[in-house]
Amino acid sequence: MRIISLRGTLLESTNALSLAVSDSAGRVTASCGDPERVTVLRSAAKPFQALPLLVDGAAERFGVSDEELALACASHNSERSQVAIVAGWLARIGCNESDLACGPHPPLSTELAVPGPETPAPDPAPRSPLASNCSGKHTGMLALARHHGWPTAGYNAAGHPVQDRILEVMSEYADVDPDAIGQAVDGCTAVTFGLPLRNMALSFARLVSSGVPAPRRVVHAMVSRPDLVAGHGRLCTDLMAAYPGLVLAKVGADGVYGAALIEQGLGIALKVEDGNWRACNVALIAVLEQLGLTPPPSQTLSRYATVPVRNTRGQDVGVMRAEGDLGFPG
Secondary structure, eight states, X not given: OEXXXXXXXXXXXXXXXXXXXXXXXXXXXXXXXXXXXXXXXXXXXXXXXHHHHHHTXXXXXXXXXXXXXXXXXXXXXXXXHHHHHHHHHHHHTTOOGGGOOSOXXXXXXXXXXXXXXXXXXXXXXXXXXXXXXXXXXXXXXXXXXXXXXXXXTTTTSTTSHHHHHHHHHHHHHHTOOGGGSEEEEOTTSSEEEEEEHHHHHHHHHHHHHOOSHHHHHHHHHHHHOHHHHSOTTOHHHHHHHHSTTTEEEEEETTTEEEEEETTTTEEEEEEETTOOHHHHHHHHHHHHHHTTOSSOHHHHTHHHHSEEEEOTTSOEEEEEEEESOOBOOO
């Protein structure tokens, strides 16, 4: 399988994929490209970074709601309602905006979320860490530090007890020794992980297949509040809303997606080799369709299945779409 862009009938460009589909026992049931490719999870790691909140009792201690838990797993749009929930949670654990290690950036949404004090009046983009798409994840990490009495300073860095605890959980779900998991600094300054795609897929399969309360609640929070996991105009949100309780989806930056078919207990990990995020959306829709999700996602979510190529006048002059099939073991 690959993603192609056509300009008229001419093949203009291609995006190569590597992908693995795994069950909870670690059997690779479908693949393309290199399923052993070590891939940086980026924000696709967030459901696993949120798990210690529940396992260690921090969520119970601080009364973490499903909405807050969904935002801990989110790359949110910085919509007003999303940022307001994060702000309330941050205050409840005795922290404030200055404790957030995630840097400010323009929001993924065009909606003004939190205007920063130094924002020039003509610029509508907020410059507050609360408006970071990762602010929910960081608030969850601060809550874990508060719960254990660990220092909040440096909570985002490798070697801090918060990150050591998250690494333990990632190791458990991926079935990879902690010392063998790659670690790097994500765009939001927190640690992210490098795993073979097959182990990333295994992690998502185990997440949705577990009968243990903590992963079950993470899955419930994400699928019951897809509007918080991403937001308006985002595939994570639209996919989980279109298939309630059937699909879990979490995007990562640079062409990464983690997903799961919940009833089948299958985890999906894909990487678009050149990091193209539009191609990543197209690829996930095609993969889910080939895995038998019904009704077909190419019909339910057609705007993600085929992406128009437009000229400067907004006229459709081509299309980006998937081509080819997954490989299934015989």
